[in-house]
Amino acid sequence: MSEDEFISTGIERLDALLEGGILKGFTTLFLSSPGSSIEILSKQLASTDNVLYITTEETKDEVEVTMNRFGWDSSKIDFVDITSTYSKGILSGERKRVSIYERRSKLKLKELIKEGSSGTPTLNKDKEDFLAIISDKINSTSSNKIILSSLDFFLGRYSHEEVLRTLHAAKVDNFEKRGALFIIMTKGIYGEVFEKKMEGISDCVIELEVIQKGSSFERFLAVKKVRNYAKKIGIARYVIDSEGFVLETIERIM
Numbered sequence: 001m002s003e004d005e006f007i008s009t010g011i012e013r014l015d016a017l018l019e020g021g022i023l024k025g026f027t028t029l030f031l032s033s034p035g036s037s038i039e040i041l042s043k044q045l046a047s048t049d050n051v052l053y054i055t056t057e058e059t060k061d062e063v064e065v066t067m068n069r070f071g072w073d074s075s076k077i078d079f080v081d082i083t084s085t086y087s088k089g090i091l092s093g094e095r096k097r098v099s100i101y102e103r104r105s106k107l108k109l110k111e112l113i114k115e116g117s118s119g120t121p122t123l124n125k126d127k128e129d130f131l132a133i134i135s136d137k138i139n140s141t142s143s144n145k146i147i148l149s150s151l152d153f154f155l156g157r158y159s160h161e162e163v164l165r166t167l168h169a170a171k172v173d174n175f176e177k178r179g180a181l182f183i184i185m186t187k188g189i190y191g192e193v194f195e196k197k198m199e200g201i202s203d204c205v206i207e208l209e210v211i212q213k214g215s216s217f218e219r220f221l222a223v224k225k226v227r228n229y230a231k232k233i234g235i236a237r238y239v240i241d242s243e244g245f246v247l248e249t250i251e252r253i254m
Helices: 012-017 038-045 062-071 082-105 107-117 130-140 162-177 190-199
Strands: 026-032 051-055 077-081 145-149 181-185 202-215 218-226 234-241 244-252
Touching: 012 218, 012 234, 012 244, 026 038, 026 077, 026 162, 026 190, 038 062, 038 077, 038 145, 038 181, 038 244, 051 062, 051 130, 062 077, 077 130, 077 190, 130 162, 162 181, 162 190
Parallel strands: 026 181, 026 202, 051 077, 051 145, 145 181
Antiparallel strands: 202 218, 218 234, 234 244
């Protein structure tokens, strides 16, 4: 296939493992284990092309600080900072809670008994629909690379069915625009059935694993699936250094 059919991951040896990069229109799932340094990889993926970066675990500023430390360009990134929006909502809700109980503590005993008889006051929380936010952003973006880091945030707040519906729509949008959609998720937490469903809707599945050997740890990146391209399946040992992800020995799994 010609080079025009691929989008670079931003990691030269990963592109080599994939024999050119990610095919345009593909949705790629990264399954990571704790300690795999997936948070570094997600930023390195964002270092090339025009990128829509949806961050749910770090703020925009935190992402940019890390990228600058590695010397990666963040100027072409359109951030969707779910982390900051969610944090502001939590702080706002806590202030309301404190305000109510401060007010109640100043009431006279008679008034307090009267108010207390109606039960604990409820708070009207302005709950954002974060799935709707990312769906709208993905649908309207002109970026050719979309990074969702990570799906864990949504799986902790919505049903698996709601998340899958949103991802199906995102997959269709990405396919029509011939972009590259990267979804990052921690493996082994949300059940084998859900992981299989995620692998099923993804065109490419890449797994990051950390194995302890004695007193040291070894990290491996495995390309488990590339739709219609079985020969691209392979595994590579990797390390993290001042340049970010560095893939070492690459093996093909035939």
